Amino acid sequence: MSTETQIQVVMPQMGVSVSEGTVTKWLKQVGEPIAQDEPLLEISTDKVDTEVPSPGEGVVAQILVPEGETVEIGTVLALIAPAGSAVTEPATPERAPAPEREPVVLAAEPAPVAAPAVPPPQIADSSGNGKSFVSPVVARIAAEHGVDPTAVPGTGSGGRVTKKDILAFIESGAQAPPPVAPAPEPAVVSAPQAPAVPEPVEVAQPAAAAPAPAPAPVAPVAPTPAAPAPAPPPARVATPAESQPELLPGEALEPMTAMRRGVMEHMRRSLDTSAHVTSAIEVDMARVVALRQKLKPEFAQQGINLTYLAFIARATVDTVKDYPWINGELRGQSIVTRPFVNLGIAVALEEGKGLIVPVIRNAQDLNLQGTARAIQDLAERARTKKLLPDDVQGGTFTITNPGSFGTFHGTPIINQPQAAILGTYALVKRPWVVQDELGNDVIAIRPLMNVTLTYDHRLVDGAYAGLYLRDLRQRLETWDEAAY
Amino acid sequence: MAERTYIQAISDALREEMRRDQRVFVLGEDIGVYGGAFKVTLGFQEEFGPWRVIDMPLSETAIVGGATGAALMGLRPVAEMQFADFISCAWDHLVTVAAKQFFRGGTPVPIVVRLPSGGGFSGGPFHSQNPESSFAHIPGLKIVCPSTPEDAKGLLASAIEDPNPVLYFEHKHLYRRIKSEVPNERYTIPFGQAREHRPGEDATVVTWGAMVHTASEAADELAGEGFEVQVLDLRTLIPWDKERVLEDVRRTSKVLVLHEDTRTGGFGAEIAATIAEEAFEDLDAPVMRLAAPDTPVPFSPPLEKAFIPQVEDVLAALRELVAY
Numbered sequence: 009m010s011t012e013t014q015i016q017v018v019m020p021q022m023g024v025s026v027s028e029g030t031v032t033k034w035l036k037q038v039g040e041p042i043a044q045d046e047p048l049l050e051i052s053t054d055k056v057d058t059e060v061p062s063p064g065e066g067v068v069a070q071i072l073v074p075e076g077e078t079v080e081i082g083t084v085l086a087l088i089a090p091a092g093s094a095v096t097e098p099a100t101p102e103r104a105p106a107p108e109r110e111p112v113v114l115a116a117e118p119a120p121v122a123a124p125a126v127p128p129p130q131i132a133d134s135s136g137n138g139k140s141f142v143s144p145v146v147a148r149i150a151a152e153h154g155v156d157p158t159a160v161p162g163t164g165s166g167g168r169v170t171k172k173d174i175l176a177f178i179e180s181g182a183q184a185p186p187p188v189a190p191a192p193e194p195a196v197v198s199a200p201q202a203p204a205v206p207e208p209v210e211v212a213q214p215a216a217a218a219p220a221p222a223p224a225p226v227a228p229v230a231p232t233p234a235a236p237a238p239a240p241p242p243a244r245v246a247t248p249a250e251s252q253p254e255l256l257p258g259e260a261l262e263p264m265t266a267m268r269r270g271v272m273e274h275m276r277r278s279l280d281t282s283a284h285v286t287s288a289i290e291v292d293m294a295r296v297v298a299l300r301q302k303l304k305p306e307f308a309q310q311g312i313n314l315t316y317l318a319f320i321a322r323a324t325v326d327t328v329k330d331y332p333w334i335n336g337e338l339r340g341q342s343i344v345t346r347p348f349v350n351l352g353i354a355v356a357l358e359e360g361k362g363l364i365v366p367v368i369r370n371a372q373d374l375n376l377q378g379t380a381r382a383i384q385d386l387a388e389r390a391r392t393k394k395l396l397p398d399d400v401q402g403g404t405f406t407i408t409n410p411g412s413f414g415t416f417h418g419t420p421i422i423n424q425p426q427a428a429i430l431g432t433y434a435l436v437k438r439p440w441v442v443q444d445e446l447g448n449d450v451i452a453i454r455p456l457m458n459v460t461l462t463y464d465h466r467l468v469d470g471a472y473a474g475l476y477l478r479d480l481r482q483r484l485e486t487w488d489e490a491a492y
Numbered sequence: 493m494a495e496r497t498y499i500q501a502i503s504d505a506l507r508e509e510m511r512r513d514q515r516v517f518v519l520g521e522d523i524g525v526y527g528g529a530f531k532v533t534l535g536f537q538e539e540f541g542p543w544r545v546i547d548m549p550l551s552e553t554a555i556v557g558g559a560t561g562a563a564l565m566g567l568r569p570v571a572e573m574q575f576a577d578f579i580s581c582a583w584d585h586l587v588t589v590a591a592k593q594f595f596r597g598g599t600p601v602p603i604v605v606r607l608p609s610g611g612g613f614s615g616g617p618f619h620s621q622n623p624e625s626s627f628a629h630i631p632g633l634k635i636v637c638p639s640t641p642e643d644a645k646g647l648l649a650s651a652i653e654d655p656n657p658v659l660y661f662e663h664k665h666l667y668r669r670i671k672s673e674v675p676n677e678r679y680t681i682p683f684g685q686a687r688e689h690r691p692g693e694d695a696t697v698v699t700w701g702a703m704v705h706t707a708s709e710a711a712d713e714l715a716g717e718g719f720e721v722q723v724l725d726l727r728t729l730i731p732w733d734k735e736r737v738l739e740d741v742r743r744t745s746k747v748l749v750l751h752e753d754t755r756t757g758g759f760g761a762e763i764a765a766t767i768a769e770e771a772f773e774d775l776d777a778p779v780m781r782l783a784a785p786d787t788p789v790p791f792s793p794p795l796e797k798a799f800i801p802q803v804e805d806v807l808a809a810l811r812e813l814v815a816y
Contacts, residue, residue: 144773
């Protein structure tokens with residue numbers, strides 16, 4: 009067999025629910041030259057009858073599915089030898105056995121439909137590793153992205169879905185045109201790239217690596233085996249704009265840092281993963297303000313700057329005990345809860361152009377002073393770039409504090425794979441209806457803070473989140489000095 | 493830099509360590525005037541004298557036992573076995589005394605035992621074995637298996653510096669066949685750091701010693717078929733670079749563990765089991781092993797060829813793996 013790279017022509021998917029198609033007529037025969045996009049055959053499905061254009065220029069090398077036969081989508085119908093290469097074999101018009109072991113590498117397919125990967129012909133393969141077998145890594149990636157692996161065309165033995173297949177599938181599905189509008193103001197910061205998984209089970213890189221400088225799109229044939237990301241050609245073809253953005257007069261170009269790329273990937277993935285809902289509550293912070301005034305000098309002697317965040321973190325951790333799902337995680341089909349709280353604290357860096365979420369481990373064991381000290385230590389080390397890898401891993405819940413510049417509300421993004429993120433906002437004096445000692449309503453000046461809980465509605469219901477916020481407010485408004 | 497063969501690099505390293513450290517000396521059978529079975533120490537006795545290049549009786553027990561005693565007294569002996577196979581005679585001194593002395597009595601035993609190992613030239617069952625896995629099972633011993641001249645030199649210097657008993661497996665089939673540029677100056681290579689011999693993203697071959705070159709040839713051939721296979725050279729088995737192996741397995745999701753030693757209980761089993769335990773969710777294919785069959789090494793050249801994994805064997809395994 010020729011070891012030349014040949015282009016595969018596959019049965020395209022002509023609609024979401026269509027799973028097979030029938031070859032009605034071959035418009036070219038083996039040995040005939042064909043141009044790119046020139047009609048090669050006619051197919052018929054239960055939704056539509058159409059022509060299939062050739063994905064590349066060359067000579068028809070093999071026809072693998074005869075007229076009248078019905079095959080699954082993704083099945084290889086024919087092979088096109090690249091122009092210039094000799095077709096050594098007149099090829100069998102019969103449905104030849106799969107080109108065994110032949111390294112038929114995927115060509116870039118400008119196919120009109122999303123059929124990213126191409127399985128070999130579904131020839132009987134009795135190895136037992138049929139399409140139904142899902143390897144551990146494929147199962148994990150499928151669960152993480154909410155993809156049904158059986159919907160992915162497989163190129164492995166017996167049509168098995170390989171890791172590359174599912175990554176290509178996800179990537180092709182995610183390649184929506186980039187938004188035209190500039191990214192939203194970074195005022196409301198949210199959980200960034202902290203490799204949030206408590207295990208070093210890093211998400212497979214390819215998805216994140218895709219925006220890396222891809223080599224210029226090559227001719228539709230030879231794939232570049234040494235390409236850094238196993239991204240299949242189709243994805244690369246679709247994103248030529250990324251490598252060389254065009255500038256209008258006056259515009260400037262700034263390279264993206266690794267942190268920004270990480271934030272970019274994580275924000276998108278989080279929104280694609282969780283069902284974000286935000287609930288807000290107003291907290292009368294009078295008691296906390298008074299206590300902070302009182303304790304500040306004492307803490308200062310210990311070298312600790314006592315912030316409102318320390319109070320909120322402390323109360324948050326305490327409240328989480330009663331609401332384990334807030335501190336939980338959806339993992340596959342299960343809900344994970346834990347007896348400890350690894351509390352992430354979002355820290356803004358470089359004048360708002362970057363952010364990291366160091367983690368206070370076992371925050372439930374710390375009192376107010378310990379919490380304040382831990383926050384101060386992590387923030388300091390985050391800003392001086394002295395965090396260790398362990399400091400940013402394994403978080404179970406996150407607090408972000410975008411209020412320091414005066415914003416009073418926001419909708420942060422959840423730090424995956426956590427279930428919720430707490431946002432704290434500016435402390436402002438407001439006229440507030442309270443009751444005097446006689447039980448009469450009066451308007452008083454009170455220090456009010458908005459606190460939001462953004463939660464994954466797949467796991468956390470609105471009532472559960474509301475109860476959590478209610479209890480958190482209760483703790484802050486009735487802060488018991490002795491208890492902390 | 494200068495081009496050196498694998499065996500020249502070993503000789504260079506040994507000479508250099510003896511020049512810079514008076515405590516370092518060598519002992520073994522016929523290593524003096526004769527220069528050793530493979531001539532690694534040729535000329536050493538003239539330069540360093542008979543008290544630092546000691547010809548020993550035909551007794552591996554005496555060689556390793558003597559080295560252990562000298563190490564306890566503060567010296568840095570480097571013992572030569574004519575063939576790795578004969579280390580079994582010194583098992584007791586090595587395993588019962590040298591490996592355990594520090595844990596038992598608190599005194600380190602900084603000996604190096606050089607072990608010419610491996611087959612490929614019809615040496616038969618007594619002169620071709622790769623017994624590294626037997627010793628990998630003994631806590632207290634370190635195990636080094638260099639595959640290139642540069643590593644051979646740097647790892648031997650590290651072995652001599654190391655305060656533990658170190659078994660240095662030098663593959664005979666690499667001695668004069670493999671040559672490359674080696675830095676002239678002294679350098680050390682830390683234990684427990686794998687080296688990427690060849691990059692690739694479609695699968696990872698984890699191996700060491702002569703099989704690094706076999707795997708690399710197979711990978712080169714497979715590149716012509718459109719697959720890029722990474723070859724990871726462990727360089728040292730104890731300690732072995734688990735983190736690097738797991739990192740690469742997580743990346744490629746397909747792994748072939750390859751060694752020249754026999755299959756059952758080979759060190760590849762340890763690697764395969766670790767991958768299954770710690771990277772299960774990142775696997776896209778079963779962890780494959782390729783090793784010699786469970787028989788003594790045959791004399792007959794065709795049989796030996798069938799015994800030791802060849803480029804074609806690796807190629808067949810890799811084809812199966814990438815197609816899985």
